[in-house]
Amino acid sequence: MALQDVYADYYGKWLTEGSMDYIDFDGLESCMYQGHGQYSFKRFFRGLFDSYYRHGGKYLRVMGSAVQEGSWHYMSVCNVGGGDHMFNPVYNKWGIEGKDMRYVFESSYFPATFGIQSYQSNWSLYDAENLEAKSIGWDATYMLGLSQQAVEASGEKAAIFKAINIWQQARKAAIFTRTIKARLKNLKYKFHLERSASGRFSLFSVKENRFTDTPLVAKGTVLNLQNEFDTQPMDLSLQLHMPKEKSIQGLSIQLAGAKAITIHETLLNGQYILIKKACYIWLIQDANHWTPLWQIPGKKSAKEKVKLKSVPFNQMQICKR
Known part of the structure; x- marks a missing residue:
């Protein structure tokens, strides 16, 4: 119990030195193990708050996953797991x-x-x-x-x-x-x-259509998408998984029977192919390296943009060449 008092005083001082106004405990097992029941919780938190105010703290928010009879009135949030x-x-x-x-x-x-x-x-x-x-x-x-x-x-x-x-x-x-x-x-x-x-x-x-562990084969893999909303351009995120020493070249993507788009860049494990609004394709190595791979060519008129949005993207085909 004496060591618990030392911790309560130290935490109050440490929080103010770091200009922190909240602390998150887990299950507060150390209070349970004292063998003094709810008194242990009450004594620890009383010491913590006294120390916090004594060292200049204003308002302390306390979170934790264990809300006990001896601690609930000191706590702001019951923070369970995550x-x-x-x-x-x-x-x-x-x-x-x-x-x-x-x-x-x-x-x-x-x-x-x-x-x-x-x-x-x-x-x-x-x-x-x-x-x-x-x-x-x-x-x-x-x-x-x-x-x-x-x-x-x-x-x-x-x-x-x-x-x-x-x-x-x-x-x-x-x-x-x-x-x-x-x-x-x-x-x-x-x-x-x-x-x-x-x-x-x-x-x-x-509405997300998710396909996990889909193999890429030379003859192509067809994925059927279900769109329950109005016709709209499609967003697609494709992550590649392969042994680290392997790579892919000539990946081809075909949307709804349109002309296939072949990606000639060398693709590695963990990289993403990202399609936005069915207009642009990027290769993403990481947050700072986005390589534009393809864009609908030419300057589009407003009429053509509307026409693009009316294409029902309900099927896509991916193949490796």
Whole structure:
């Protein structure tokens, strides 16, 4: 118990020296193991807050996954787990801790949380937006874990951080009604949010067709896409997986029976082929190296742009030559 008092005093001093106003504990097992029941929690937090204020702190937010009778009145958020154990924004899938989000927090006055969600270098723009959409749908907070390595290796980092900012602006403006939040919870969809120069927000549903571990063969692999919305240009992200010593040349992509597009650059393991609006193709080595591979040639008139958008992209074919 004496050592616990030392830690409480040290944490309060350390937080103020670093100009920090929140701290996240895990399960607070050290308080449980003292053998003094709830008194251990009360004594630790009382010492922590006294030290924090004594050293010049103003307001301390405390998070952790263990809300006990002796600690709840000191805590701001019950921060349960995180990552894929809570929610996977890529596959739109709950983990084992998702039950806490869906059942426990719905009957609690504590703010709900998705825990710690670490930025992944292979996230697409829609994956990151899905994390925002689902957390807003459930009225949940989350802590975004960042590492320089993961961010710098992310091909769409600029678009992702811009999108997160737009979602947070909309959240702050309280534009999401109860009906919209219920829609955002739907695991069948991801969502895309835009903000115009006039400040108007536009929310779009995104239906993702995902194909995993699809082999590339010389005769071609046909992937059938289901588009339940109005006819629209297609976004496509293709990541290549192969042994590190291998490479691919002459990858061919054909959209909806149109002329096949052959990529002559040498493609390596982990690289992405990114198609936006069915107009542009990039090879992404990392966030700082986007190589434009193909663009619809010539200057397009407004009429031709409309015509382009009317093409129903419901099938694509990929083959290796």
